[in-house]
Amino acid sequence: MFEKLARMDRRIIYAVVFLSLSIPLIWPIGLGVTVGPETKELYNTVESLAPGSAVILSMDTSPGGYGELASGAAALLNHLSRQGIRVIGMGFFDTGPSLLETAFGGSDFKNKQYGTDYVNLGYLAGSETAIARMAKDIPGSFPRDYRGNLTPELPAMEGISSAQDVALVITISSGTPGVPEWIRQVGDPMGVPIATAIVAVNVPNMTPYMQSGQLSGMIPSMKGAAGYESLMGTSGLGIRGMDAQSISHLTILALVLLGNVVYLGTKSGASRGGGR
C-alpha cells in the first residue's frame, strides 16, 4: 500500500490544493482575522500623520510579487486617501510605475486629483544607486512624472526637494532593491522612517530590522493585508482570502505528515526488499 501511495500522481495533489483554496473562497467559513503588532504599528503611524503631509510610496515589485501584495497595497492606499495624505509614487523595478497606475486605479485615489493629491514619478534605473540618487534630489531625479508632466509644476510636489521632506517611506517590496537598500540609503543616513508591505518569503528576514527600530511598521503578505483591512473596518481580498489560507495551510501540513508516514512505511518495507 505504501508503495502505491508513494507513487501517487502529483496531479492528484494539485487537485487537492486547488479544492482546498476554491471551496473556502466560494463558501466562506468566517474564521476571523488577527492583527499583528507590526501591522498595527504602521496603521498607527499613518493615522498620526497630519493631513497634507507627504509620503513616498515606492512600488518595488514585479507583477509576480504584486499578486501577493495587491491587497495590502490597496488597504494602505485607501487609508492614505482617507487621511488626506499626499502620495508621491515611484518605483525602482521597471514594472513598478505601471503597477502603481494599476494600484491607484483600484483604490480610493481614483476619485482624487492627480498631480495634487497623488503623483506617479515613474521609474529610475540603477537599483540601489537610483535610490541614493533620488533621496538627495527628488525633482532632479524625476524631471518629468510617469505621465510626462514636468515634476516641479505639480502641486503635490510643493515643498519636496529631498527624501527628508517626506514624513514616511513605504516600499511595496518583493525583492532587490527593497527594504535593506531603503534603510541603507534613506532610513539610517537621513532619519526618514521606513515601512513596508512585503512578500511572505522575506518576512522572517525583516525581524532584525523591526526589533532594532530601523523599520517602523510592516504589512506581511496577505495576513497583514487582512489585519490592515480589519483595522480600517473594511473588507477586501485580505480578509476574504484568510479562510482559504487556513484550509490550505492545514492541507500542506497534512501532506507533510502523510508524506513522512509513507516515507517511513516504504523505508521499513524497502529494508526487507533491499535497495531504495
Next chain:
Amino acid sequence: MTLVKGRVFSFWLLLVIIGCLIYSMWRAKKGKTINIRKIAGLDAIEEAIGRSTEMGRPVHYCPGIGGIGAAEAPQTFAGLAILSYVSRLTARFDVPEIVTIRQPEVFPMAEETVRQAYLEEGKSDAYEPGNIRFLSSQQFAYAAALFGIIAREKPAANFMMGAFWAEALMLAEVGSEVGALQITGTAQLSQVPFFVASSDYTLIGEELFAAAAYLSRDQMQLGSILGQDMAKVIVAAIIITGVISRTFGSTFLANLLSK
C-alpha cells in the same frame, strides 16, 4: 574635512574590517596555507559517488540556475568549482555524470570544467560531451525538463550547488523521485529551507563559498575567508563586551556605537 556625526564609529569599524581583509589576503598571496573547517556536505560527496558506483547508476549535477554577470555570479562560480571536484571523482570511479544547465553562458564553462577534470584524471576518452545538457533558459521549463531526465536515467546521487530561486521547490523533489542521495548548497537564503528539508546534506550560505575556495585552492578567496573570520571575531568581541557591561549597568559601549 571631519567625520560626519553619527558615522564615526562605523567609519573606524569599516577601516578595521578592511584592514583585516587586506592583511589576510596579502598573507594568503604570500603562500600561507589556510585550512577550512570540516564541512559535512563536502565529505558526503565522495560517499554519494561511491554509492552510485555500487549501484551502477549515474550522478546528476546542476551548478545553479544563475548567470555569471549579476549579483549571483559568485554562487555560479562556486557551483562550477565544486563541479570540477565532483567530475574528477566520477572520472576516477567511472560513473557517468549528467550535468544540466539553464543559462546559455554557463554551458561552455561547465563543458570545459568537466572536460578538464576528466583530462586531469587521465580519462579523457571517458568524457561524454552529450552528458552536459542545456535544458531551457526559462526557469520552470528547466525544472520540468529535469524531471524527465531524472525519471529516465535514475541517478543515485543528486548534487545542486549554486543560485536557485522559486524553482528550488520543484528541484527539491528530484532526489526523492528516484531515491537518490541528495547534496545541495546555495547562498539564496530564502531557498535554503526547501533544500534542508529535502536533502541529506545542505551547504548553507557562506559554506558554499568556503567549500568552493577549499576545493579549488583559490588563495585569494581563502585569504578573504580568513579576513572575514577575523572581522567576525571583532564583532563578536564587541557584542560580548557590550552585553557584559550592559548587564552590569554600563551603557558606555552602546553610546560609543552611536557616535
Next chain:
Amino acid sequence: MRRELPVALAFAVGVLMIVSFFFTSEPLVEAAKTVQNWGVIIAAFALGLASVNLIQIHARRIIRGKGLDWLYSGALIFSMIGIALLGIVRGPTHRTYQFWFDALFVPGQATVYAMTGFFIASAAYRAFRVRNLDAAILLLSAAVLMLGNVPIGEKIWSQFPVIGDWLMNIPNLAGQRGMLIGAGIGGIASGLRVLLGIEKSYLGGSSS
C-alpha cells in the same frame, strides 16, 4: 591597460562613494552626486542589453529551431517590439499600453508564480522528510509558525499564535541577525575584492 584602467576607474568611483559619505566636504558630496547621476543614465542604457541578447538568441532559433520553436521565438520578438513601439510612441501610461499590461502581463506573471503553490504542495508530500535533526527542527518550527499564521490555528489551540510569535521574534531574530551580520561582512569582503580588482568577472571573460 584594457583591464587596468577600468579597474582603476571602479576603484576611484567606489572610494568616492565611501569617503563622501563619512566626511563633511561639500565638493566631495557634489562630485558623488554627479557621478550617481551619471550612473542612473548609464544604467538606463543597460536596460536595452537584455533585448539585444534575446534578439540574438531567438533570431537564431527562428532560422534553425526544431518543431514549433519558430512560433515561440517569433511570438517573443513580436511582443517585445510591439510593446516597445507602443510605449515609445504613445507613452507607457497610454490606455492601450496599460490595457495590455493589466489584461495580459500582470495576470500572466502572477499566475506563473502562483503555480509554485502547486509545487510546494507536491514537495510537501514527496520531498520534505524528517530525515535528520536539522530537518526535524526546521519542519517543527515551520508547522507551529504556519498554525500561528492563520486564524484556524488559533481555533485549534489558542497558544499557536503565541508560540509562533515567540519563535519569530526570539530564535528567528537571533538566527536572522547572525546571518545578517555575517552576510554584511561577506558583502564588504566581496565588495573590497571588486574595488581592488581581485575579482574582475564583471569585466567579462574569466575571473582571473
Next chain:
Amino acid sequence: MQISTDIGTWIAAIATIGIMSFAFKDNPLYKLVENVYVGVSAGHALVLGWINIRDRGIEPLTSKGDWQVLVPLALGVLLYTRYSKRIAWLSRFPLAILVGIGTGLAIRGTIGSQIVSQVKSTILPLNSVNNILIVLGTLGVLTYFFFSVEHTGALKHVSVFGRYIMMVSFGAAFGSTVMGRMALFIGRLHFLYANWLGIIK
C-alpha cells in the same frame, strides 16, 4: 453577479487558465504565453530605459544646454561595443562606473545598517531568557560561519547551537513561504471566480 463582458477580463482569464494548465501537462499554449511574457518584459524595459535617457540625458542637453550629460550618454553607448569583438573592451568603462558606484554604496550602507545597528540592538542586558537566547543565538550563528578554525570543544557546542537556531529561522521562512505561495494562488482564483465568472463577490 454574472459572467464578465469585459474583453480585458477575458484575455486575463484565458492567460490564467492557459498557464495553470502547465501544472497538469506541459503544453504549447503555456510555452507560447511564457515566451510572450519574456518579450513583453524586455520591451517594457526598453520603453522605460528610453524614458530615463530622454528625461535625464537628452532633455537637459537640448533644452538647458547641460553639456555634462554628454559623458554618461557617451558611456551608455559604449556599453553596446560588447557586440563587436574588436572594441568590446570599451564597454568595460561604463561597467566599471556602474560597479564602482554600486559597490561603494553597498559597502558604506552595510557597515552602518547591517553591522553597527544590528550589533547595537544585540547589546542587551542578560536579565531574561529571551535576551540570553538572542545574544547566544546571534553569537552561535556567527560562530557557525567561522571557517578557519576546526570546531572542537566549546566552539563546537556554540556552533551547533547556532546551526539549530538557524534551522528555526529556516522553519520560519518555510512557514512564511507557504502563506506567500497560497496568497498568490488565492489572488488568481479570486480573479477567476469574482471578476470573470462572477460567482462570488
